[in-house]
Amino acid sequence: MSNHSIQKAESHSLMHDAKKRRILGDVLSHLFLGVMAVIWLVPIVWVFAESFNKNTAPYTRTFFPTEFSLNNYIALFTDRSVLNFPKMFMNTFIVAIFVCLISMFFVLSVAYCMSRLRFRTRRTFMNVVLILGMFPGIMAVSAIYFILKAVGLTGEGLTTIALILVYSAGSGAGFYVMKGYMDTIPTSLDEAAMLDGCTRLQVFYKIIIPICKPMIVYQAIIGFLTPWLDFVMAKVICRTQSNYTVALGLWLMLDKEYIQNWYARFAAAAVVISIPIAILFIVMQRFYQESMSGSVKG
Structure with a gap:
């Protein structure tokens, strides 16, 4: 095998490895950003869901409400x-x-x-x-x-x-x-x-x-x-x-x-x-x- 063919094969291998590393980096980056987005969104979703909670008490058995109502918004502006x-x-x-x-x-x-x-x-x-x-x-x-x-x-x-x-x-x-x-x-x-x-x-x-x-x-x-x-x-x-x-x-x-x-x-x-x-x-x-x-x- 000629030197040119060897260099070409090595170059192709390096490019392939670089592409794999780039793909792995992108996957890890998107995975990290996805986890951070979930962590950031969960409190917002919980507050929004809790605002419709029919149970007005602070202590409940479930993280998210099970019964929903508009009474909280109505009482907020009328009471x-x-x-x-x-x-x-x-x-x-x-x-x-x-x-x-x-x-x-x-x-x-x-x-x-x-x-x-x-x-x-x-x-x-x-x-x-x-x-x-x-x-x-x-x-x-x-x-x-x-x-x-x-x-x-x-x-x-x-x-x-x-x-x-x-x-x-x-x-x-x-x-x-x-x-x-x-x-x-x-x-x-x-x-x-x-x-x-x-x-x-x-x-x-x-x-x-x-x-x-x-x-x-x-x-x-x-x-x-x-x-x-x-x-x-x-x-x-x-x-x-x-x-x-x-x-x-x-x-x-x-x-x-x-x-x-x-x-x-x-x-x-x-x-x-x-x-x-x-x-x-x-x-x-x-x-x-x-x-x-x-x-x-x-």
């Missing part, structure tokens, strides 16, 4: 004698909408200033914000509460305003991701627009904002989810049940005083509060895809 879930839901929704809009404005404004403007204390400000961001926000909870109490925002009917202020006031400090995206936009676009007679404000909302749509989508989601899912700050500020958010409502449903009758309703409430989040992700994903396709075409 307001113990927990007023619709009120809690509306409180949280109002806070989340306002915080989403305000935080988006703050982050865009601060990121634009840090990315495009040059002034003496710019780098010092960025370093201070970076250092402060290393400390967890829970450290300031007590101080924030006493400040709100001093200005009279902890009273009945004012906690919604207090929550909006607390969640949105410091949102401008989270400008680093938005600034990093703005830094990728060529400054020549700004200069060309200003040569055509645009002001800084016109450059901001006619050029920068349209290009930053993907990051605006990201900021809108973060701004909405922060008050929607937060528990610690809401627990400190909201003192009465009429001012509770959905996170506090779900926590109260698992209290030993209510858990016997509200456990299945807790699962129903968990499904209900996930609906606005799912809608937000679906809507924002469409805008994100449109903005990315537009930027590629441009």
Whole structure:
């Protein structure tokens, strides 16, 4: 057998072995991802099934319910004698909408200033914000509460305003991701627009904002989810049940005083509060895809 034939056979064998290893790797990868998907989906499926459980008690003999009913959803919105879930839901929704809009404005404004403007204390400000961001926000909870109490925002009917202020006031400090995206936009676009007679404000909302749509989508989601899912700050500020958010409502449903009758309703409430989040992700994903396709075409 010639050397050429031997080399060809060895090459074919190596290719065959590489193909087998690639197939084995793909099988193991898909098997691992399948197991992880099952682990991830089982709690979600269980909560959804439990929300229809006819038995409202927390302890059952089977993992999944055996009898199903819509009573949990009906009672969640009609039975307001113990927990007023619709009120809690509306409180949280109002806070989340306002915080989403305000935080988006703050982050865009601060990121634009840090990315495009040059002034003496710019780098010092960025370093201070970076250092402060290393400390967890829970450290300031007590101080924030006493400040709100001093200005009279902890009273009945004012906690919604207090929550909006607390969640949105410091949102401008989270400008680093938005600034990093703005830094990728060529400054020549700004200069060309200003040569055509645009002001800084016109450059901001006619050029920068349209290009930053993907990051605006990201900021809108973060701004909405922060008050929607937060528990610690809401627990400190909201003192009465009429001012509770959905996170506090779900926590109260698992209290030993209510858990016997509200456990299945807790699962129903968990499904209900996930609906606005799912809608937000679906809507924002469409805008994100449109903005990315537009930027590629441009």
